[in-house]
Amino acid sequence: MSTELGPTPVKSPASGGTPIHHGPKGVGEDNKILSQGKWASWLLAPTIIALAVVIVYPIISALVMSFQKDAGLDPVTGLFTAGGPAGVQNYVNWLAQQCSAPGGGTVACPPGTLGAQFWSATATTFFFTVVTVTLETVLGFWMALIMARTFRGRSLVRAAVLVPWAIPTAVTAKLWLFIFAFEGIANKLFNTTILWTGSEWPAKWAVIIADVWKTTPFMALLILAGLQMIPAEVYEAAKVDGATTWQRFRMITLPLVKPALMVAVLFRTLDALRMFDLPYILTGGANNTTTLSILVINQIRQGFNAAAALSTITFIIIFLVAFIFVRFLGANVVEQSGATGKGKK
Amino acid sequence: MSAGTATTALRAQQDRGRKAAQNREKWAQGRTYISAVVVLIWCLAPAYWMVVTAFREVGFTYDTSILPTHVTLDNFNTAFDTSFGNRFGQALLNSVFIGVVVTVVSLLIGVFAAYALARLNFRFKYLVLGFILGASMFPGVALITPLFQLFTNIGWMGTYQALIIPNISFVLPLTVYTMTSFFREMPWELEESARVDGCTQGQAFRKVILPLAAPAIFTTAILAFISSWNEFLIASQLSSDATQPVTVAIASFAGAQPNQIPYTAIMAAGTIVTIPLVILVLVFQRKIVAGLTAGAVK
Numbered sequence: 001m002s003t004e005l006g007p008t009p010v011k012s013p014a015s016g017g018t019p020i021h022h023g024p025k026g027v028g029e030d031n032k033i034l035s036q037g038k039w040a041s042w043l044l045a046p047t048i049i050a051l052a053v054v055i056v057y058p059i060i061s062a063l064v065m066s067f068q069k070d071a072g073l074d075p076v077t078g079l080f081t082a083g084g085p086a087g088v089q090n091y092v093n094w095l096a097q098q099c100s101a102p103g104g105g106t107v108a109c110p111p112g113t114l115g116a117q118f119w120s121a122t123a124t125t126f127f128f129t130v131v132t133v134t135l136e137t138v139l140g141f142w143m144a145l146i147m148a149r150t151f152r153g154r155s156l157v158r159a160a161v162l163v164p165w166a167i168p169t170a171v172t173a174k175l176w177l178f179i180f181a182f183e184g185i186a187n188k189l190f191n192t193t194i195l196w197t198g199s200e201w202p203a204k205w206a207v208i209i210a211d212v213w214k215t216t217p218f219m220a221l222l223i224l225a226g227l228q229m230i231p232a233e234v235y236e237a238a239k240v241d242g243a244t245t246w247q248r249f250r251m252i253t254l255p256l257v258k259p260a261l262m263v264a265v266l267f268r269t270l271d272a273l274r275m276f277d278l279p280y281i282l283t284g285g286a287n288n289t290t291t292l293s294i295l296v297i298n299q300i301r302q303g304f305n306a307a308a309a310l311s312t313i314t315f316i317i318i319f320l321v322a323f324i325f326v327r328f329l330g331a332n333v334v335e336q337s338g339a340t341g342k343g344k345k
Numbered sequence: 346m347s348a349g350t351a352t353t354a355l356r357a358q359q360d361r362g363r364k365a366a367q368n369r370e371k372w373a374q375g376r377t378y379i380s381a382v383v384v385l386i387w388c389l390a391p392a393y394w395m396v397v398t399a400f401r402e403v404g405f406t407y408d409t410s411i412l413p414t415h416v417t418l419d420n421f422n423t424a425f426d427t428s429f430g431n432r433f434g435q436a437l438l439n440s441v442f443i444g445v446v447v448t449v450v451s452l453l454i455g456v457f458a459a460y461a462l463a464r465l466n467f468r469f470k471y472l473v474l475g476f477i478l479g480a481s482m483f484p485g486v487a488l489i490t491p492l493f494q495l496f497t498n499i500g501w502m503g504t505y506q507a508l509i510i511p512n513i514s515f516v517l518p519l520t521v522y523t524m525t526s527f528f529r530e531m532p533w534e535l536e537e538s539a540r541v542d543g544c545t546q547g548q549a550f551r552k553v554i555l556p557l558a559a560p561a562i563f564t565t566a567i568l569a570f571i572s573s574w575n576e577f578l579i580a581s582q583l584s585s586d587a588t589q590p591v592t593v594a595i596a597s598f599a600g601a602q603p604n605q606i607p608y609t610a611i612m613a614a615g616t617i618v619t620i621p622l623v624i625l626v627l628v629f630q631r632k633i634v635a636g637l638t639a640g641a642v643k
Contacts, residue, residue, distance in 0.1 A: 037467035039546070044473060047458035047521055051480050054488075054514035061491035146380045157381050158634070159627050160388045166622045167392065168575040170592035171615040175395045178608045183407040185394060213391060218637065225638035267482070274484035277577045281596045296486040297582060300493055307490045315487040322482065 059315070062308040066090055070303030083305075090309035094118045114299050118310075121295045122317075124288055127204070128279075129272040132211045137265055139212065140219030147220065148227045161217035169214060173281035176210035180282075203287040207279045214278075215271070219264050226260025227253070266325045273318045292317070392619075399613040406608050420613035429599045432586060433614050436594035440574055440618075443505065443590055447512045447573040448566050455520035456562065460550065462521070463528035474522070481518035485578045488514060493582060503585025511579045516569045523568060526639035527561035564632040567625060574622065591618050 067090070071083030092098065098106035099115045109115030147158055164172070179186050180196035187193060196202045230253065238248050276293035283289040285298070292314045299307040401408060402415040403423075425434045461467070462474060488511055493502075501507040535557065539549040577592040584593055595614050600607030626633055 036465040040461040040465045040467040040470075043457040043461035043465075046454040047477070047517060048473075050454050050513060050517055051477070054510055054517075055480055055483060058488040058491040061495070062487060065491060065494065142380075143384055146377060146384060149377050151374065151377050151381065153378075153381060157384055159630055160385050162626045162630060162633070163392050163623055164388055166571070166626045167615075167619045168577075168592050168595075168622075170575075170577045170596045171395075171618055174595055174598075174611050174615060175391055177606075178398065178612065179391060179394065181407070181606075181608070185409050188409040213387070217388065221634055222638050225634075270482045274486065276486070277592075280581075281577075293484065293486045293578070296490065297578070300490055300582065304490055304494045311484075311487045311490050315484055318482075318484055322479075 062312055065305045065308035066312050068305045070305045086305065090306050091313065093306065094310055094313060114295060114302060117290055117295055120288060121290045121292050124204075125273060125275065125291045125293075128208065128211070128275055128291065129269060131208055132215070132272050133265060133268050135208070135212045136216045136219045136268055137261070139216045140223055140264070141261075143216065143220035144223035144227055147224050161220055163217075164214050165217040167214070169277040170281055172210060172214045173278050176206060176213075177282050180206045197283050198287070200287045200289075203283045203289050207282055207289055210282060211272070211275070211278055215268065219268060222264035222267075223257060223261055226257040226264075229260070230256045262325070262329060266322065269325065270318055270322055273321060274314070392623075395612045395619075396616055398609055399616040401609055403607070403609045420609040421617070423607065423610040424614040424617065426610075429601060430586075431594065431598055432589070433591070433594050433598075435587070436589050436591045437617070439505075439584075439588055440590040440592075443508050443512065444570045444573040446505075446509050447516050448569040450509075451513055451517040451520040451569050452562060452566055455517055455524060455565075456558075458521045459524035459528055460554075462525045464533065474525075477518045477521050481515055481522065483515065485511075485515070489579060489582055492579075496583060502583060503588055505588055507583045508580055508588060508590070511583070512573050512576055515576075516573055519572060520565055520569050523565045523636050523639050524558075524561060527565065527636070528558065531557055531561070560632065564629060564636045567629060567633060568636050571622060571626075 067086055067088070069083050069086040069089070093100075093106065093115060095118065096106075097109050097116050097118055099109040099113065100106055143161060147154065147161070167175070177197070178184055180202075181187075182193075182195055186196065194202050196206045234252055234256075235248060238252055243251065274293050275291050276297070279285055279289045279291055280294055280297070285291075285294040290298075292310070296307055296311045296314060299310055397411075397413050398406070399420055400413055400416050400418070401420075402417045403419065405415040408414055424431075427434075458477070462470065492507075492511055496502050496504075496507045531554070533554075535553050536549045539553045540546065544552065574590075575592065576590070577596065580590045580593050581596065584590065591614075595611060595618065598607065598611045598614060600610070
């Protein structure tokens with residue numbers, strides 16, 4: 001992430017509105033920034049404190065819990081196990097898919113128990129993420145290119161794409177459950193007799209289709225906003241130089257829209273990695289549609305501490321993906337999010 | 346070959362070129378319209394199907410005629426009927442209450458942070474921005490386990506505060522960064538003039554900037570309310586029958602027969618939940634799109 005520290009960021013004329021004078025006035029400026037800093041810390045304090053209470057405290061608390069043993073009846077063996085410090089045992093159990101054995105020690109979790117689902121849930125989560133984000137990027141780009149053209153009824157299209165976005169995910173899930181019902185409209189339209197939520201691949205595709213329907217508009221709007229930042233003169237110039245449509249798309253549109261596109265892809269990827277509502281309501285996690293989030297929720301009632309370990313693993317996975325995006329793929333979220341302000345206009 | 350024929354040939358070629366260009370233009374326009382219709386159908390058809398089903402008699406749930414048939418309002422009564430253990434009416438009130446509290450609290454706290462981030466120069470500004478953006482992308486499951494245990498221990502399970510507090514964790518960051526990018530675009534010269542006229546920075550903020558910022562704050566409020574209204578994960582775990590929001594009520598909607606999903610009533614409930622949002626979104630379309638994309642491109 002591009003974190004520019006220090007009292008006088010070079011970019012400041014663009015980032016605030018207060019012009020920074022260089023040269024002889026430097027000392028006075030330092031005082032001004034100091035007093036602004038004081039002001040800023042008062043203004044930021046409520047937000048930082050609130051976020052510390054609702055986010056930082058639970059994270060630390062989850063970390064502490066994840067190193068504790070779950071006391072209570074073991075769901076597998078039915079024996080009572082005592083609590084106490086567990087070291088990294090909870091993490092090892094998840095990663096190696098081990099459950100505690102009657103005599104102490106661990107055995108491989110029997111199929112069907114939550115402990116045996118870690119890697120399949122991870123695979124499902126990544127599968128959903130890669131497929132939905134890819135489809136949403138391609139479809140969203142296509143929609144954005146259409147909405148960027150001038151034609152009568154354009155505002156109607158722009159309004160229509162907001163409809164799937166505005167429908168709550170829980171309602172979306174029920175709606176697609178109905179569409180994919182055995183006697184539902186999907187089977188009727190395509191003249192098929194698929195039990196959509198009854199077996200693995202139809203169930204997965206049901207989740208993917210519903211997710212793509214719901215979230216492509218968001219992607220399209222972000223990409224459209226990026227497209228609109230490209231000055232028309234650039235296209236005109238390219239046209240005069242004899243560039244074909246494909247060349248203009250590849251040499252102008254793609255590189256210039258890339259920053260906005262990367263941020264959109266990053267947002268959607270992080271969102272898809274925590275996918276919960278859709279598969280939970282649409283398939284109940286059956287037929288290999290259990291995502292990591294669903295696995296955490298199912299685990300909570302069987303043992304807080306093991307659930308805390310799993311949620312920490314999920315958090316780390318999402319954090320790593322975000323890190324890779326920002327570090328290697330150049331998704332500059334902070335800068336894109338407005339830190340450079342009006343400078344680009 | 347005379348110079349005359351050469352000119353004629355050239356002119357003919359130019360004509361052909363112009364015609365081809367016109368045809369290409371027409372063809373492109375036609376393709377645009379076809380694509381636009383495809384997008385419209387893709388976006389609206391499922392929503393249309395929900396509304397059509399909501400108005401269909403329960404005996405004809407699986408009727409697949411595209412136009413409305415067997416129209417009735419019964420499903421809306423069924424949606425509010427409490428005899429099968431559904432509490433949809435109560436859930437609507439709960440969602441409104443939770444949404445309003447979360448939105449108001451987030452705005453009250455966030456507006457100051459957004460002002461500081463948009464207007465002031467200070468150390469660690471980018472770090473704070475990064476932290477707030479990171480917070481908005483935070484996975485809900487990472488919060489739920491410790492909160493579940495904490496709320497169980499202090500007897501808060503199923504209370505309103507147990508639903509409101511976790512919601513703030515993702516609505517507040519959203520509020521801050523949306524407002525930050527709105528604030529950057531405001532005519533801040535007016536603040537300077539107010540200060541020249543003798544206002545303190547605080548007065549300038551209250552008397553000049555706040556009224557100017559009202560549309561931005563209002564749009565942010567809509568976005569905040571929608572994201573709280575749509576929340577499901579945390580509510581599904583921490584709410585009780587009395588405090589559950591609409592998303593949970595719809596997800597667990599039960600019918601007369603346990604094995605039969607009462608689709609028409611669920612679609613009616615879904616329509617009730619969705620229509621106000623869709624109207625709100627369409628009325629404030631331009632502002633909302635600006636707010637949604639604010640974090641990504643400016």
